[in-house]
Amino acid sequence: MDFLKLARARYSVRKYAARPVEKEKLDCILEAGNLAPTAKNLQPQRVYVLQSEEALKKIAELTPCGFGAPVVLLFTYCADEEWKNPLEEGIRSGVEDVSIAATHVMLAAASLGLGTCWVNFFSNSRVEEAFGIPGNEKSVLLMPVGYPAEDSAPAAMHGKCKPLAETVRYL
Ligand SMILES: Cc1cc2nc3c(=O)[nH]c(=O)nc-3n(C[C@H](O)[C@H](O)[C@H](O)COP(=O)(O)O)c2cc1C
Numbered sequence: 001m002d003f004l005k006l007a008r009a010r011y012s013v014r015k016y017a018a019r020p021v022e023k024e025k026l027d028c029i030l031e032a033g034n035l036a037p038t039a040k041n042l043q044p045q046r047v048y049v050l051q052s053e054e055a056l057k058k059i060a061e062l063t064p065c066g067f068g069a070p071v072v073l074l075f076t077y078c079a080d081e082e083w084k085n086p087l088e089e090g091i092r093s094g095v096e097d098v099s100i101a102a103t104h105v106m107l108a109a110a111s112l113g114l115g116t117c118w119v120n121f122f123s124n125s126r127v128e129e130a131f132g133i134p135g136n137e138k139s140v141l142l143m144p145v146g147y148p149a150e151d152s153a154p155a156a157m158h159g160k161c162k163p164l165a166e167t168v169r170y171l
Pocket residue numbers: 010011012013014065117118119120121122154155157158159
């Protein structure tokens with residue numbers, strides 16, 4: 001599919017079918033995330049695939065935004081491995097690196113007919129504790145993945161983009 005068509009068609013799915021995600025499709029979207037660029041190619045991102053009954057039950061207790069999806073991805077980055085900008089104190093690449101990888105996953109999923117939603121509505125510390133995430137890793141987002149329910153539809157805010165004139169400046 002043409003890229004702009006795909007980007008327009010993707011929306012945040014908040015209701016999922018019971019249908020499981022095929023392993024080949026899951027592998028494919030994880031591979032797409034793995035191909036994402038990262039600062040200095042340090043690849044600090046980590047992806048936890050939550051799909052066991054136990055893991056999904058835990059996530060449902062931690063956020064309402066798993067939306068009953070059969071798979072939820074937890075994206076973290078290893079703070080020891082992120083790039084630190086030597087020219088600007090405190091500027092580090094971990095969140096950016098993870099975000100690019102997650103965006104690759106999101107769009108790859110859409111290209112395969114799978115729905116996703118970017119989710120920040122959770123307590124990072126509680127999620128890290130619940131899944132035994134190592135102390136040097138920081139969680140960034142959760143991403144439910146699955147087939148959209150038959151009656152799934154974009155929320156009203158989908159597609160309401162500011163005009164380019166408001167977000168782009170030519171200098
Ligand atoms: C950083 C970020 C955090 C988000 N957190 C949540 C969330 O916690 N729960 C949720 O339902 N949607 C969340 N979203 C989805 C946005 O609400 C959604 O992408 C936006 O409204 C545009 O709608 P669309 O994705 O359908 O085009 C988040 C999106 C981003 C980029």
